[in-house]
Amino acid sequence: MSKKFFNKLTNQKLISAWKKKSWKKEEKFLFNLQKNIYRLALRGQLEEMTYYQKIIFCSISTKSLAVNKVIQEYNLKISSIIQLKLVLSLRIYSYKQLNLYSYWKNLNINLSYKDFGFIYKQIIVKLIFFILKPQWEAYTEINNFNFQDNIYDRDAVLNLSRIIRYRPFKYFLNGKIKKNDYNYNNHKNFIYKLNNSNIIKNIINFYLNINIARNNSELTDNILTYGIVWSLDTNPFLSKLNNGPAYYINYGKSFCILCNNKDSALLLIKIIRRTFLVLGFSCDINMYGNYDKGFKFIFLKYLISIKKPYLHITSSQEARSQLLHQLRALLYKKDFLGRNRALTHITLQNAILKINVILIHWFNYFKICTLADDFLLMDKIIDNSIYRWQIKKYKRNITITWKRQCLIYINNRKRIGSKRNVVKLLFLEYINRNKYFPLVFYRSIYDLDKVYWK
Numbered sequence: 001m002s003k004k005f006f007n008k009l010t011n012q013k014l015i016s017a018w019k020k021k022s023w024k025k026e027e028k029f030l031f032n033l034q035k036n037i038y039r040l041a042l043r044g045q046l047e048e049m050t051y052y053q054k055i056i057f058c059s060i061s062t063k064s065l066a067v068n069k070v071i072q073e074y075n076l077k078i079s080s081i082i083q084l085k086l087v088l089s090l091r092i093y094s095y096k097q098l099n100l101y102s103y104w105k106n107l108n109i110n111l112s113y114k115d116f117g118f119i120y121k122q123i124i125v126k127l128i129f130f131i132l133k134p135q136w137e138a139y140t141e142i143n144n145f146n147f148q149d150n151i152y153d154r155d156a157v158l159n160l161s162r163i164i165r166y167r168p169f170k171y172f173l174n175g176k177i178k179k180n181d182y183n184y185n186n187h188k189n190f191i192y193k194l195n196n197s198n199i200i201k202n203i204i205n206f207y208l209n210i211n212i213a214r215n216n217s218e219l220t221d222n223i224l225t226y227g228i229v230w231s232l233d234t235n236p237f238l239s240k241l242n243n244g245p246a247y248y249i250n251y252g253k254s255f256c257i258l259c260n261n262k263d264s265a266l267l268l269i270k271i272i273r274r275t276f277l278v279l280g281f282s283c284d285i286n287m288y289g290n291y292d293k294g295f296k297f298i299f300l301k302y303l304i305s306i307k308k309p310y311l312h313i314t315s316s317q318e319a320r321s322q323l324l325h326q327l328r329a330l331l332y333k334k335d336f337l338g339r340n341r342a343l344t345h346i347t348l349q350n351a352i353l354k355i356n357v358i359l360i361h362w363f364n365y366f367k368i369c370t371l372a373d374d375f376l377l378m379d380k381i382i383d384n385s386i387y388r389w390q391i392k393k394y395k396r397n398i399t400i401t402w403k404r405q406c407l408i409y410i411n412n413r414k415r416i417g418s419k420r421n422v423v424k425l426l427f428l429e430y431i432n433r434n435k436y437f438p439l440v441f442y443r444s445i446y447d448l449d450k451v452y453w454k
Helices: 003-007 012-019 023-043 046-058 060-073 080-089 100-107 113-139 153-166 184-191 198-214 218-233 236-241 262-279 317-331 348-365 372-394 399-406 426-431
Strands: 171-177 247-251 254-259 283-289 295-299 302-307 310-315 332-334 340-342 407-410 413-418
Touching: 012 080, 023 046, 023 060, 023 113, 046 060, 046 113, 046 198, 060 080, 060 113, 080 100, 080 113, 100 113, 113 198, 113 218, 153 247, 153 254, 153 302, 153 310, 171 218, 171 262, 171 295, 218 247, 218 254, 218 262, 236 262, 254 262, 262 283, 283 295, 310 372, 317 332, 317 348, 317 372, 340 372, 348 372, 348 413, 348 426, 372 399, 372 413, 372 426, 399 407, 399 413
Parallel strands: none
Antiparallel strands: 171 254, 171 283, 247 254, 295 302, 302 310, 332 340, 407 413
16 A cells, blocks of 8 residues: 555545444454364365465455454554554565565554554464464364363363373373574474465464564464474384384473383484474473383473373472462562561451462362372461461461461361451362363364353
8 A cells, every 4th residue: 555545544434434343243254264274274275275364364354353453452542544554554574574664654654663563563463373273273183193272281181191091102201392592594494394385384484483572372382392293293213113103292382292112212302302402492301101110290280190000180399389489479578688578468358368369270270180188288388378477477476366366167177267258278179179071172163163162
């Protein structure tokens, strides 16, 4: 669009139509396009899939939706005229060809160059997310080796546990990306190995360069770890060495490999470390075995203990420490010398209200754990932490007052309480929890009823 066109953008009907735009219709239109991308990706029809992905880039409806979502996400106050100019002028450039200054100058809009650059890049990222999301949903279908990025951590852990139970491999490799400080030239060649058309490969590069530098997303992590496990899974030498196929899983920054041969496991570690070194970012990767003798490993803050035929899931030491740090941050503050001092302005009643929110959030994450004794232990530690805070708050022995005013017995269980507020017990939450049915990791919103995902 030329500069003269935007100087004449005063059509009140166009501006009024933008304000009255039905975003539900635009979302339905986008969803139908994404559904086609998903189904074509499942069949491996690359050219047809690319056709629908190009429609998302070129359509005024999807561009409008991307602009609207970016404005809502970042709470931007932009006039309708500027939004229209952004939609009508939006062009997709490669990362190297991008010249934002001349683009911004020709628009002639009342928006600083810095703000325009940020908004433009986020709109492009949103459009790229629209086209890549259904494609990676298809790549994570059953019989492949991914978990979808919209699945809960606990669901991924449960599904991994099922895989281990039904397919008991002897050796388990667990890796996690530590950094994302890689450079453009290194990761470009790696991304090009994925099964995509050239235009989509360029788009992925654009997405990674913009998105990782600002706000890393689960989709970005899945693309990177998917590329790693995909290249390993398609290596015929590793398949022969392992006496059959290994099982590859990736979820966000984490990935797992289950195999039967020790030599294959050691070789995989060397290959992965070399791959990460070439890409310019590092990872933690550990090997565990033997399945018959039993071993433990940490996956997504869960400690999974395996000893044939048992498998137990508990919270890791890191997760417990993080919970206690959250509680201490609520009850203490550091003075000018860096020493912890108990907060005196918070009453026990108000502290209990805030503590319960933290405890419920933590329990909802670890509600799939299989050992109730761990929750009993955490309850004792939490009660002791609150009692010690009260001692430091009043700087004297409060044993008698504490027992008389702050301890309540409910159903023969000792509880910390003040007035009508009582500290929740993780153990009681665990034994009274409803039966949990995880989202099946191979079910997608693009081929099932939306109600399933609510």
